[in-house]
Amino acid sequence: MCYSARVEVDSPMEEKTLRHSALVRVTHWLTVVAFAALLVSGAEIVISHPRFYWGETGNVNMQPWINLHIPSSRESVPTGYGYTMPDQNGWSRALHFQSAWLLVLTALAYGIGSAKNGHFWRDIFPASGKRSLRAMWDVVRRSLKRKAADGEDTHEYNAMQRVTYSVVIFVLFPLIIWTGLAMSPSFNAAFPFFVNVLGGRQTARTLHFLDTILLVVFLVVHVWMVYLAGFRKRVWAMIAGGEKEADVTALPEVQG
Numbered sequence: 001m002c003y004s005a006r007v008e009v010d011s012p013m014e015e016k017t018l019r020h021s022a023l024v025r026v027t028h029w030l031t032v033v034a035f036a037a038l039l040v041s042g043a044e045i046v047i048s049h050p051r052f053y054w055g056e057t058g059n060v061n062m063q064p065w066i067n068l069h070i071p072s073s074r075e076s077v078p079t080g081y082g083y084t085m086p087d088q089n090g091w092s093r094a095l096h097f098q099s100a101w102l103l104v105l106t107a108l109a110y111g112i113g114s115a116k117n118g119h120f121w122r123d124i125f126p127a128s129g130k131r132s133l134r135a136m137w138d139v140v141r142r143s144l145k146r147k148a149a150d151g152e153d154t155h156e157y158n159a160m161q162r163v164t165y166s167v168v169i170f171v172l173f174p175l176i177i178w179t180g181l182a183m184s185p186s187f188n189a190a191f192p193f194f195v196n197v198l199g200g201r202q203t204a205r206t207l208h209f210l211d212t213i214l215l216v217v218f219l220v221v222h223v224w225m226v227y228l229a230g231f232r233k234r235v236w237a238m239i240a241g242g243e244k245e246a247d248v249t250a251l252p253e254v255q256g
Helices: 022-048 089-117 119-124 133-145 159-182 185-190 192-196 201-240
Strands: 005-008 014-018 242-246
Touching (some): 089 119, 089 159, 119 159, 159 185, 159 192, 159 201
Antiparallel strands (some): 005 014
């Protein structure tokens, strides 16, 4: 989520590079908070019934599609363990619901703002001529070889980042919100089509779980790529908007 500009500061030997707009920074950290709360509370909810089904219904008398083989917080769920986990279903569901709304409102603010200021077209959608698998593989191969060298930096996303962010923003996050709503009985009653097209509430729950796994994988890779690019510098840029860079050359200033 890149937004670049040059901002003058008091010292003639320094300039500040604005990497991210205020909208991107605020929505980024709100998403971090919401996603962390959703992961913790979602894990507690899964523990109450660590089995997943396809279709409209699912219970302990049915063969699950996925059985996580972990202890449950409910004695009625046959897990093969001789004990049950502490039941945290109350606070976890309340926190999950509240965090989900924070995520939805943050996504709306980011989506509307980015559509208006051109951020999607300028920084997120893959640039023409850089959408081939070969171009993306070259980017990945270079990135995994080493950390970015000092001074080696760019204020644009590469082809792989643009494709990945596009999938996360326009596919995975909308799907996580959609499947989450589809598990709600009240949403099912008001908008049955959006649940039925998924195949039922249990299918929505399974898709919600699989989508979460993909988002966690993205998170791990994202943090790793930030580390390769310079962790402290990139995190500070997402907090303050940019970093000061010393002008160590005597070259004349280039306007452009």
